[in-house]
Amino acid sequence: MAVEFSRVITLLRKERGITQKQAAADLGISQAQLSHYEKGIRECGLDFVVQVADYYGVSCDYLLGRSAERNGQTITVEELPDAGGSTSGSVYHGSVLPTMYKKLIENSLDILFDRLDRCKDKRIVVPVSRYLMLAVYRMFRLLHRAAPGNVAGMFRVSSARWEKETDAAMCLQESELNAALAGEEGTRPDPAAFEMTTESLAREYPRHATSLMNLIKNSEETIGNNAH
Numbered sequence: 001m002a003v004e005f006s007r008v009i010t011l012l013r014k015e016r017g018i019t020q021k022q023a024a025a026d027l028g029i030s031q032a033q034l035s036h037y038e039k040g041i042r043e044c045g046l047d048f049v050v051q052v053a054d055y056y057g058v059s060c061d062y063l064l065g066r067s068a069e070r071n072g073q074t075i076t077v078e079e080l081p082d083a084g085g086s087t088s089g090s091v092y093h094g095s096v097l098p099t100m101y102k103k104l105i106e107n108s109l110d111i112l113f114d115r116l117d118r119c120k121d122k123r124i125v126v127p128v129s130r131y132l133m134l135a136v137y138r139m140f141r142l143l144h145r146a147a148p149g150n151v152a153g154m155f156r157v158s159s160a161r162w163e164k165e166t167d168a169a170m171c172l173q174e175s176e177l178n179a180a181l182a183g184e185e186g187t188r189p190d191p192a193a194f195e196m197t198t199e200s201l202a203r204e205y206p207r208h209a210t211s212l213m214n215l216i217k218n219s220e221e222t223i224g225n226n227a228h
Helices: 002-016 020-027 031-039 046-056 096-119 122-145 162-181 198-204 209-227
Strands: none
Touching: 002 031, 002 046, 002 198, 020 031, 020 046, 096 122, 096 209, 122 162, 198 209
């Protein structure tokens, strides 16, 4: 509990824009005690978890990392909105899992590209888009290779070169994006397009924020599993 709880209560306090001293006073504990909770040095009791949930207007499940939703909601594939397109539908050939992941990714991309549209900076839009296309290309090539009968002529980059060259191309796009964000080739992009909190995302994207929050949660669980 300690790691996720400490991360979330720190995030909520900072998103609300209040100091640790103020939050501690409002919660009826010392600043030192709250600091220990936020750093994960000490674990609190369940009564304090409930108190913090009421203070920030979120669920206990959200505080404990059991739900990606502030209200503690858990989602089913039917509850996620369809992004549209020829492949939209409740399930792929009766399979829920690919449909769930498809919706999480598509709805999250809708938010991402809305932010890119607000930015209106080609230096940002191009590398992000190329990086994502390369990621999809990479997955297709891996799946294509899994069937020995597939014809290699579908792709122009040879089977001996494509993996490393795709890695290099993705690294280059990430480098281009970092340079643009740092303002190395002119002015920095307007940061207003990228300002967001969990609360503002839920407010601005009421249909799609659930997908993004669950994509983040799933991704970080995957990262954590790989780290161990």
